[in-house]
Amino acid sequence: MDAFVYNAHAARVVFGAGSLQHLEREIGLLGAQRALVLSTPGQRKLAERVAALLGAKAAGIFDGAVMHVPIEAARQARDEARRLEADCAVAIGGGSTVGLGKAIALESGLPILAIPTTYAGSEMTPIYGITEGGLKKTGKDARVLPRTVIYDPDLSTGLPVGLSVTSAMNAMAHAAEGLYAQDSNPIMSLMAEEGLTAMSRALPGIVRRSGDIEARSQALYGAWLCGTVLGNVGMALHHKLCHTLGGSFNLPHAECHTIVLPHAMAYNAPAAPEAMARIARAIGTQDAAAGLYDLARDNGAPVALRDLGMPEADLDRAADIAVSNPYWNPRPIERTAIRALLQNAWAGVRPVTNVSRNP
Ligand SMILES: NC(=O)c1ccc[n+]([C@@H]2O[C@H](COP(=O)([O-])OP(=O)(O)OC[C@H]3O[C@@H](n4cnc5c(N)ncnc54)[C@H](O)[C@@H]3O)[C@@H](O)[C@H]2O)c1
Numbered sequence: 257m258d259a260f261v262y263n264a265h266a267a268r269v270v271f272g273a274g275s276l277q278h279l280e281r282e283i284g285l286l287g288a289q290r291a292l293v294l295s296t297p298g299q300r301k302l303a304e305r306v307a308a309l310l311g312a313k314a315a316g317i318f319d320g321a322v323m324h325v326p327i328e329a330a331r332q333a334r335d336e337a338r339r340l341e342a343d344c345a346v347a348i349g350g351g352s353t354v355g356l357g358k359a360i361a362l363e364s365g366l367p368i369l370a371i372p373t374t375y376a377g378s379e380m381t382p383i384y385g386i387t388e389g390g391l392k393k394t395g396k397d398a399r400v401l402p403r404t405v406i407y408d409p410d411l412s413t414g415l416p417v418g419l420s421v422t423s424a425m426n427a428m429a430h431a432a433e434g435l436y437a438q439d440s441n442p443i444m445s446l447m448a449e450e451g452l453t454a455m456s457r458a459l460p461g462i463v464r465r466s467g468d469i470e471a472r473s474q475a476l477y478g479a480w481l482c483g484t485v486l487g488n489v490g491m492a493l494h495h496k497l498c499h500t501l502g503g504s505f506n507l508p509h510a511e512c513h514t515i516v517l518p519h520a521m522a523y524n525a526p527a528a529p530e531a532m533a534r535i536a537r538a539i540g541t542q543d544a545a546a547g548l549y550d551l552a553r554d555n556g557a558p559v560a561l562r563d564l565g566m567p568e569a570d571l572d573r574a575a576d577i578a579v580s581n582p583y584w585n586p587r588p589i590e591r592t593a594i595r596a597l598l599q600n601a602w603a604g605v606r607p608v609t610n611v612s613r614n615p
């Protein structure tokens with residue numbers, strides 16, 4: 257076994273259907289008296305339910321969370337937290353809402369209690385992202401890692417099936433890249449494999465019946481594991497491509513991850529055969545790249561960037577941006593091969609690598 261460094265991030269997790277009922281207890285354990293509840297406009301009603309559960313400990317609601325955390329939204333939320341003299345942020349929603357909580361915590365150090373309702377996994381990471389002047393900047397800071405996470409599958413039954421599938425693929429991308437990360441370690445790899453398995457088993461159940469609590473529980477469990485991997489080891493080509501397509505071409509986050517993931521795996525397969533074998537084993541397939549493509553397609557997710565409205569003419573510029581300041585990657589970043597990868601992802605070609613067959 258190779259030598260490795262393992263850093264555990266402290267977070268308290270309360271998991272299970274109905275666990276939102278423990279919110280007051282959990283706020284008490286954080287020692288908070290005045291919680292600012294955060295949500296998107298679309299999840300305002302849920303935020304009001306949370307505020308009602310908090311009673312006198314609710315300082316107010318800010319429902320201005322927006323994808324990729326525009327600096328304007330971050331400033332408004334920070335001002336509101338100051339005005340209300342909040343001593344804690346309760347973020348209920350997906351990665352956008354948790355991200356807004358992180359923007360507040362980054363400046364003020366306020367503790368975050370996160371209640372995730374998608375599978376993006378931000379609640380398990382010290383990674384923040386803020387968009388200013390059309391550019392998204394990401395960074396790491398221990399202050400933004402939520403102190404407590406309540407995973408209540410009941411709250412995810414309303415997540416539309418389409419977004420459930422793409423959000424799950426977003427989570428699986430964290431685990432897949434974690435398996436070949438430069439700073440990977442055996443503990444994170446265990447979590448990555450288990451997270452991939454949980455997600456691949458959960459998806460058909462969610463697609464069959466959106467309110468299937470067992471499937472929703474499996475998916476949230478998977479989100480927890482995959483998010484933990486994202487928070488602990490470095491991401492590579494796949495995340496760079498998605499950050500390029502989301503940040504510079506405004507393509508939707510989870511859908512981008514879903515479409516690009518099989519192609520990024522095909523690109524990296526020759527350089528990371530063991531990771532490919534583990535991914536394939538975890539999702540019960542022969543070939544990691546093709547298996548991830550099939551999982552998305554068979555559960556009704558988009559598989560082509562052109563179906564997200566990306567013009568073919570933008571592929572050259574996307575390749576240029578993706579190869580500039582690349583993240584560490586197991587296979588060297590070659591512009592011609594990246595351009596070909598993007599072409600395949602744009603057209604929705606099913607990749608097959610034949611590298612993952614020997615678990
Ligand atoms: N920092 C990190 O570690 C990290 C990790 C993953 C994603 N992210 C960031 O998170 C953002 C994407 O997050 P996301 O994919 O979760 O999307 P999101 O938070 O933007 O949510 C998408 C939409 O779904 C709605 N929604 C969420 N949960 C719902 C539910 N249960 N029922 C009905 N509607 C629901 C939201 O209101 C929103 O309109 C991106 O900005 C991404 O960069 C950050």
Ligand SMILES: O=C(O)CCC(=O)CC(=O)O
Nearest residue numbers: 383384385394426495498
């Ligand atoms: O936008 C952020 O906060 C970083 C997102 C990230 O690295 C994970 C992802 O792309 O899903």
